[in-house]
Amino acid sequence: xxxxxxxxxxxxxxxxxxxxxxxxxxxxxxxxxxxxxxxxxxxxxxxxxxxxxxxxxxxxxxxxxxxxxxxxxxxxxxxxxxxxxxxxxxxxxxxxxxxxxxxxxxxxxxxxxxxxxxxxxxxxxxxxxxxxxxxxxxxxxxxxxxxxxxxxxxxxxxxxxxxxxxxxxxxxxxxxxxxxxxxxxxxxxxxxxxxxxxxxxxxxxxxxxxxxxx
Numbered sequence: 138x139x140x141x142x143x144x145x146x147x148x149x150x151x152x153x154x155x156x157x158x159x160x161x162x163x164x165x166x167x168x169x170x171x172x173x174x175x176x177x178x179x180x181x182x183x184x185x186x187x188x189x190x191x192x193x194x195x196x197x198x199x200x201x202x203x204x205x206x207x208x209x210x211x212x213x214x215x216x217x218x219x220x221x222x223x224x225x226x227x228x229x230x231x232x233x234x235x236x237x238x239x240x241x242x243x244x245x246x247x248x249x250x251x252x253x254x255x256x257x258x259x260x261x262x263x264x265x266x267x268x269x270x271x272x273x274x275x276x277x278x279x280x281x282x283x284x285x286x287x288x289x290x291x292x293x294x295x296x297x298x299x300x301x302x303x304x305x306x307x308x309x310x311x312x313x314x315x316x317x318x319x320x321x322x323x324x325x326x327x328x329x330x331x332x333x334x335x336x337x338x339x340x341x342x343x344x345x346x347x348x349x350x351x
Contacts, residue, residue, distance in 0.1 A: 159188050162269055166239060172262035174240035174255075179204045184235025184270050191349050192278045193233045193271065194218075197285040197318055201250050204241035209234050214320040221319070221335065225342035227349075233274055237289035238263045260289050271311070278348050279311055283318030302341060304348070314348060316341040 163183040169175060182199035185208060194210075202212035210218050222229050237260055243250040255263075267289055271279070281287040287295035290313050291305060300315045307313065322338060325331040 157273075159184070159270070159273055162266070162273065166266055169239065169266070171265060172240075172259045174238065174242050174259060177243070178240035180207050181239050182207055182209055182236065182241070183239060183266075184233055185209055186229075186233030186235075187231060188233075188274055190231065190233035190274055190276055192280060192345065193235065193274060193276045194280045194282060195267070195286040195290060196234070196236045196282045198236050198238040198252075198255055199241045200252060200320075201241065201243070204250075209236055213323055214318065217322055217335075218319040221339050221342055224339055225346055227342055227346050233270070233276065235267065235270055237267060237286050239266055255285060257288065260285060264289055277312070278314060278345070280314045280316065280345055282316060283321070286318070287313070287315055302344065312348070314341075314345055 163181075166181045166183050169181055175181070178199075182203050184193075186193075196210065196214075199209060200212045200214065203209055203215070209215070219229060222232075238255040241250070242253045242255050242259065244253050245251075279290055281290050281295070281297075284295060284297050287297060287300075290311075291307070295315060297315060297317060301317065303315050305313045305315065317334075317338060319338065322331060322334050325334055
C-alpha cells in the first residue's frame with residue numbers, strides 16, 4: 138500500500154555552528170527550559186544512535202529508569218524493545234532512538250514516581266529538539282511508537298490501533314511508520330494476550346526492517 142501523504146506544520150529552527158552534531162545538540166539540550174518539565178526531572182534524556190541512521194524510532198518520553206540513567210529505552214519497555222528488535226534482525230546499534238518529550242513527566246506516589254502522559258503543549262515545546270535531530274540525521278524512515286510520538290511527528294492526533302502498520306508520508310518526504318509503544322505489551326496481564334501482542338509488534342519490526350532497505 139502506498140504511503141499516505143500528510144501536511145505537517147514544522148518548527149524549522151536554523152542549526153547554528155554550536156548545534157552541528159548530535160553530540161553538541163545533546164549538550165545544548167541539558168539546559169532546555171522550553172516547558173516546565175525540566176523542574177522535576179533528574180536530567181534531559183536525549184536521543185542516542187548513529188548520525189547516519191536510516192531509521193529513527195520515536196517513543197513518548199523517558200521513564201523512571203531512563204530519567205536516572207540519562208539514556209532512552211533502558212527500562213522495562215526498553216528491554217522488551219531490544220529483545221523484539223533482535224528477533225526481527227534489526228541492530229539497535231545502527232538505529233537512532235529518541236523520544237517526543239525529553240524530560241520525565243510523573244506524579245509522586247509515596248517513594249514511587251508514576252508516569253504521566255505529556256500534554257499537547259509539552260509535545261509541541263519539545264518538537265524543536267526532535268526537528269533538530271531529524272535535520273541532522275536525515276533518516277529514510279521514522280517509527281512512531283505510540284500516540285504521543287505520532288502526534289509529534291505528524292502534528293495531529295492519530296488513532297494508533299487503527300493506523301498501525303501503515304506508512305504516512307509527510308510533505309517533506311519523511312515516511313512515518315505507525316505502531317504501538319512497547320510499554321503497551323507490558324501492561325497486558327493475560328499471558329496469552331501478552332504473547333499475541335508481542336508477536337504483532339515483532340511483525341511490525343520486521344516490516345520496519347524491510348522498509349529500511351526499500
